[in-house]
Amino acid sequence: MRVGFLIFPEFTQLDMTGAQEVFSRMPDTEVLLLWKSREAVSSDGGMHILPNGTLEDCPHLDLICVPGGPGIGALLEDEQVLRFLRERGRRAQYVTSVCTGSLVLAAAGLLQGYRATTHWLSKELLSLCGAIPSAGRVVVDRNRVTGAGVTSGIDMALRVASLAYGDDMAREIQLRLEYCPEPPFACGHPDTAPAEIVERVKGSMAEVIEERRTLLSRAAQRLPAG
Amino acid sequence: MRVGFLIFPEFTQLDMTGAQEVFSRMPDTEVLLLWKSREAVSSDGGMHILPNGTLEDCPHLDLICVPGGPGIGALLEDEQVLRFLRERGRRAQYVTSVCTGSLVLAAAGLLQGYRATTHWLSKELLSLCGAIPSAGRVVVDRNRVTGAGVTSGIDMALRVASLAYGDDMAREIQLRLEYCPEPPFACGHPDTAPAEIVERVKGSMAEVIEERRTLLSRAAQRLPAG
Numbered sequence: 070m071r072v073g074f075l076i077f078p079e080f081t082q083l084d085m086t087g088a089q090e091v092f093s094r095m096p097d098t099e100v101l102l103l104w105k106s107r108e109a110v111s112s113d114g115g116m117h118i119l120p121n122g123t124l125e126d127c128p129h130l131d132l133i134c135v136p137g138g139p140g141i142g143a144l145l146e147d148e149q150v151l152r153f154l155r156e157r158g159r160r161a162q163y164v165t166s167v168c169t170g171s172l173v174l175a176a177a178g179l180l181q182g183y184r185a186t187t188h189w190l191s192k193e194l195l196s197l198c199g200a201i202p203s204a205g206r207v208v209v210d211r212n213r214v215t216g217a218g219v220t221s222g223i224d225m226a227l228r229v230a231s232l233a234y235g236d237d238m239a240r241e242i243q244l245r246l247e248y249c250p251e252p253p254f255a256c257g258h259p260d261t262a263p264a265e266i267v268e269r270v271k272g273s274m275a276e277v278i279e280e281r282r283t284l285l286s287r288a289a290q291r292l293p294a295g
Numbered sequence: 296m297r298v299g300f301l302i303f304p305e306f307t308q309l310d311m312t313g314a315q316e317v318f319s320r321m322p323d324t325e326v327l328l329l330w331k332s333r334e335a336v337s338s339d340g341g342m343h344i345l346p347n348g349t350l351e352d353c354p355h356l357d358l359i360c361v362p363g364g365p366g367i368g369a370l371l372e373d374e375q376v377l378r379f380l381r382e383r384g385r386r387a388q389y390v391t392s393v394c395t396g397s398l399v400l401a402a403a404g405l406l407q408g409y410r411a412t413t414h415w416l417s418k419e420l421l422s423l424c425g426a427i428p429s430a431g432r433v434v435v436d437r438n439r440v441t442g443a444g445v446t447s448g449i450d451m452a453l454r455v456a457s458l459a460y461g462d463d464m465a466r467e468i469q470l471r472l473e474y475c476p477e478p479p480f481a482c483g484h485p486d487t488a489p490a491e492i493v494e495r496v497k498g499s500m501a502e503v504i505e506e507r508r509t510l511l512s513r514a515a516q517r518l519p520a521g
Binding site: 081082083086087089090093094100102109114115116117118119121168188189206207217218219220221223224227228231236237239240241243244245246247248249250251252253254256257258259261262263266267269270 | 307308309312313315316319320326328335340341342343344345347394414415432433443444445446447449450453454457462463465466467469470471472473474475476477478479480482483484485487488489492493495496
């Protein structure tokens with residue numbers, strides 16, 4: 070199995086690294102981190118990661134994964150990236166995302182008529198490009214597997230590992246990663262977090278969300294009628 | 296607040312990246328990834344990350360974090376690394392680890408008489424260098440904060456964020472990261488995983504654990520009487 074993550078300037082590294090840690094432990098699996106060149110890519114939190122493949126020299130991918138982050142804004146209008154995802158996504162066994170990576174899949178036309186999720190702040194935007202925003206931390210619809218915000222990458226990738234290699238392989242990886250999480254607060258989702266904190270986060274992101282709405286509306290006009 | 300992660304060849308990237316994603320969202324916080332040079336460091340899963348500081352040119356650190364992984368074997372006998380941790384650890388406000396990173400802290404003499412934890416496979420080894428292996432996914436003893444295996448880095452870092460900046464700041468970060476995990480199986484800890492899977496993982500790691508036992512016993516002989 071060959072797995073390819075798209076990485077890009079200002080992506081959220083944990084969207085990718087949580088899933089990478091799971092996928093890299095699947096048997097006979099090669100994991101590629103792909104961008105336009107092999108120069109280091111900087112995450113939104115200032116981590117520098119080296120791609121080990123490029124969009125141009127990339128071999129066939131069995132699994133595609135798109136992480137999210139503030140940098141998706143540029144991708145939503147990047148024809149090279151959207152064409153790469155569209156072409157590779159149509160031939161891949163699994164098309165996956167974490168966080169706002171699903172907005173990029175949607176802009177590439179890969180989620181038309183598919184149930185999907187994304188980071189809670191951006192969830193309603195999914196429908197602009199024909200996806201069906203759906204409940205669940207990990208949403209599986211045929212071969213599209215989308216995860217909610219950032220930390221869902223671990224849950225999403227374990228789900229894919231169980232689909233691709235069976236439950237026992239996913240269980241073994243989960244045990245090796247000692248994945249029995251204990252979040253300190255009941256605050257990981259807007260339904261359980263204090264309203265004041267939800268409003269503060271929403272307020273800080275309002276402009277970004279509006280910008281994404283504009284970009285996704287434009288992307289929708291370029292897609293064939295769903 | 297200046298945070299320094301030690302990174303090293305064959306470290307487990309999610310040990311570091313889970314915590315990095317949290318720490319990099321704390322207010323006025325700089326996060327350094329430190330190694331002997333600024334050349335790319337490869338994780339055990341083949342991810343290449345660029346350090347943004349070196350052990351030699353590193354400024355004062357308020358928080359030290361040591362991730363784990365197969366590469367810790369070499370660190371347990373690396374006097375430059377152990378001296379760096381010992382000197383910086385004594386002056387830091389918080390001394391933290393994820394997974395088997397705590398074995399490196401222990402070998403540096405930073406856990407003598409402290410309660411601590413590590414990856415479940417290595418837990419009993421902590422006592423070889425005078426630490427007190429303790430229950431809990433995150434163990435806080437004075438300013439030492441140690442996490443269990445790999446994925447505990449997120450829990451550990453949120454705990455530190457709440458200690459350093461208060462519960463509301465940690466809650467906000469938790470909500471931004473949509474950290475309401477849903478592990479697919481009750482299999483993240485040897486107490487809940489099927490015995491057969493626990494034995495398979497133990498068997499595959501038996502030699503590594505014995506090698507660590509030898510290295511930690513040697514490290515203990517170099518420590519001052521606890």
